Amino acid sequence: MGGLGSGRTSGGGRVTAEACRSIDVNRLRREGVLSAGWSGGWEWKRNGERISSISIRGGEDRIVLSYRSRIGSQDWQDVEEPIPIRWVPCRYGGRRPYFVCPGIVNGVACRRHVVKLYCAGRYYLCRHCYRLTHASRNEDSCDRALRRANKIRMRLGGEPGYEAMIPRRPKGMWRKTYDRLFEAVIENESRAEERLTRMAARLLDLDQRLGTNTRKPKRGYW
Numbered sequence: 001m002g003g004l005g006s007g008r009t010s011g012g013g014r015v016t017a018e019a020c021r022s023i024d025v026n027r028l029r030r031e032g033v034l035s036a037g038w039s040g041g042w043e044w045k046r047n048g049e050r051i052s053s054i055s056i057r058g059g060e061d062r063i064v065l066s067y068r069s070r071i072g073s074q075d076w077q078d079v080e081e082p083i084p085i086r087w088v089p090c091r092y093g094g095r096r097p098y099f100v101c102p103g104i105v106n107g108v109a110c111r112r113h114v115v116k117l118y119c120a121g122r123y124y125l126c127r128h129c130y131r132l133t134h135a136s137r138n139e140d141s142c143d144r145a146l147r148r149a150n151k152i153r154m155r156l157g158g159e160p161g162y163e164a165m166i167p168r169r170p171k172g173m174w175r176k177t178y179d180r181l182f183e184a185v186i187e188n189e190s191r192a193e194e195r196l197t198r199m200a201a202r203l204l205d206l207d208q209r210l211g212t213n214t215r216k217p218k219r220g221y222w
């Protein structure tokens with residue numbers, strides 16, 4: 001596995017390594033993964049130690065993740081997961097990449113354009129596929145953190161949503177003020193992400209219980 005120099009940490013430190021991995025399309029782009037011919041490893045670190053890693057074959061229109069996965073006490077499985085990339089033009093020029101979520105839930109393909117995919121089960125899928133939006137209390141605080149971040153983004157003249165770049169310092173704003181606001185955006189968004197990750201971990205538990213204790217039909221092939 002080719003090494004990416006810098007480790008990538010995902011989410012907070014309180015969930016298990018298996019449940020806390022996510023990939024962010026903008027980070028992949030920054031590291032050059034979205035260019036044809038890129039191939040290498042992607043890893044997550046906690047306290048300087050590698051807790052998880054996958055291989056990625058990069059590309060502009062599609063990337064392929066390969067990794068070994070184990071749910072609960074089942075056997076390890078080799079997983080190859082292709083993820084289409086869609087480029088969307090920005091309002092002021094340039095273009096922005098999105099993952100097209102490869103999830104298939106109850107026979108319906110998700111295909112949502114998202115910035116992040118979470119590995120809360122066997123595959124990397126969007127938070128809608130993992131139904132992260134239904135966990136109530138955590139979601140409220142997650143929403144609050146995102147709302148705070150969005151308010152600041154708009155105050156800086158930008159667009160809401162962590163898909164967008166944080167705007168540059170507006171003319172006439174003190175650098176100190178800008179730095180403080182910038183930090184606040186990052187902090188609120190990481191807090192929101194950490195909560196999402198925790199919700200993902202709980203959902204994984206739920207999935208396992210459904211899978212072993214009851215004979216409910218599984219949600220099928222992702």
Ligand SMILES: [Zn+2]
Pocket residue numbers: 101102103110111112125126127128129
């Ligand atoms: Zn999805």
